[in-house]
Amino acid sequence: MITSKDVARLAGVSQPTVSRALNDHPKVSAATKQKVREAARALGYAPSAVGRALSTGRTTRVGLVVTDLDNQFYSYVIAPMHDELGRLGHELVLVTEADETGPIAERLISLGLAGVVLATTTVDSILPARLQDRGMPFVYFNRVAGVEADAVVVDPSAGVEALARAVADAGHKRAAAIFGPHNTSTGEERERAMRAALEEVGISLSQRDVVHGPFDFESGRRGAHELLGRDGAPSLLICANDLVALGALNAAAELDIDVPGRVSIIGFDDLPPSRWALVQLSTVAYDLEAMSREAARLIVSRVQGDRGAPARRVAFGTTWVPRATVGPSPR
Amino acid sequence: MITSKDVARLAGVSQPTVSRALNDHPKVSAATKQKVREAARALGYAPSAVGRALSTGRTTRVGLVVTDLDNQFYSYVIAPMHDELGRLGHELVLVTEADETGPIAERLISLGLAGVVLATTTVDSILPARLQDRGMPFVYFNRVAGVEADAVVVDPSAGVEALARAVADAGHKRAAAIFGPHNTSTGEERERAMRAALEEVGISLSQRDVVHGPFDFESGRRGAHELLGRDGAPSLLICANDLVALGALNAAAELDIDVPGRVSIIGFDDLPPSRWALVQLSTVAYDLEAMSREAARLIVSRVQGDRGAPARRVAFGTTWVPRATVGPSPR
């Protein structure tokens, strides 16, 4: 390994001078900087992030904490977040932990992360409190929990209300729903917003026609098989997110149920597959890419100093995007 | 920050004893280990990966180098690779670099990565040679380049040959194709295998009916618009991978071309969306998850010592998976 000491020897200066020269310290002469830079280039010197981290007590690594990394939702989060972090001189480290009660806080500290983005916090997780105790900066992404902290969230109301009006106008009277888990703020909030909006427009949602499950394809597939398999099923199926809706759409195809002829299906997120011509899922959209980038910016600004600043909350609005999976209520 | 020195003070031992105790060094008495462990727990001590890395000259971070992180193919790679790395006590750091001629080798060294998985190497990339010069262990994933090194690859032949026989039996005589980029080993190899297999069964592939493009959805969409828009287009469209095929399928939907009534479409990879009831893409399958895990195991074993061992090459076989997008040739 090539160290700053090697560069120093070649440039004929001391090691600290190399450090200062390469970090563009103002009290190093231009001539020396030039000399050092040339020596560094000649040797192909790359400063060790490890040495720097130990010396400064800080790293440039940001952790993205996700429990279900195989959920495709995150593929649309990771790319922009990683890109924005890179732009800001930071790296992305993926961290999963099935069990948030375990020693994950210790693990995050141990990894030498500068800060953390929590993307799958459940409301009963003790992780936020632990992180706060330890002084580890963090940002909630999409979901929030008890502890006050920076957060990037979605405000479902606008999109959901527009959706409700649209389906009411299309003549739907009874809805079914596959909602998200109760222990996530996102699940609860969307469910609350949706129930309120449906009630507002006079669409009924019987307890018999509601199931809950994780935010994934299989949950949608299973839920739809259960809800749509029966006789006299509602004409409208509302899903916790797009992946659930895609699962439901596929279940409908498996059951040979016409969409939107017999049932209309609605998602939430507007992931790219929803826009496919083959799919054309009606959904509630928001700017997930911008949201991912915003989370990156928030955690970096938090890491770089303003530890004491009050918690910021950035909310992204939603819009209703009607596509081919919604139609008039049959009969 | 809580350090081993704090633990040492509380436990009434020296710092090195803490280090040895927690690393289960054989020459530390059981009583001392117990005492140290209790002190560590009481303080919530988490060993600093940074300090350890500096001291041992090694980290547990593995980089996954990808140019187009937003390509959904990688979402199906990242989850299992991350999981397997975690199992082996390592972390995954994502690294992208649009320009592989830049100082990326230096960056990889600088980041303090123990090893690297190259997932989007082009055959003309200088990165592998650079890494080899620097003594940075790496593994080719899916694609390979000039420098000899560990590699995890797909052998397309079995699946492609079965595919060719199947479509010949279905009466197809003329094919079109959207192949991958010429500067990727994967693109070239699949094209070669496919051309050979088609020739073997007497299906023609006119130069007019071939386009090349990146391995993504848009490439398939664009290519299909070009190839299928014309009169007298072939009855069979072969795509470089599933994402390309999904793009092509969607283009067909946009053009109102019946699949497989007027054209049969074939992919390569068997990504989960291909299995959706809505999609049912006929494709050449291999075990991408196992492949991702294998890459993780290879790089870790390389990092943990056997630097000198000869390069290993693990090839995954393919099978032909006929689904709904392939049918008999019209007329």
Place this chain on the structure above:
DNA sequence: ATCGGTAATGCATACGCATACAGTTGCCTC
């Protein structure tokens, strides 16, 4: 010519951990 001052650089050290090596026990053996 001497001195103060400033700009530039070197010296010493710290960060947290691991490890070679040097002690310190205590116990066994003869």
Place this chain on the structure above:
DNA sequence: GAGGCAACTGTATGCGTATGCATTACCGAT
């Protein structure tokens, strides 16, 4: 009862970088 050995544990040090402080050199001013 003395020497020796095993079993532990402490001391010293190094990893690569950054930074406070001391030092040098050189300038201008008196």
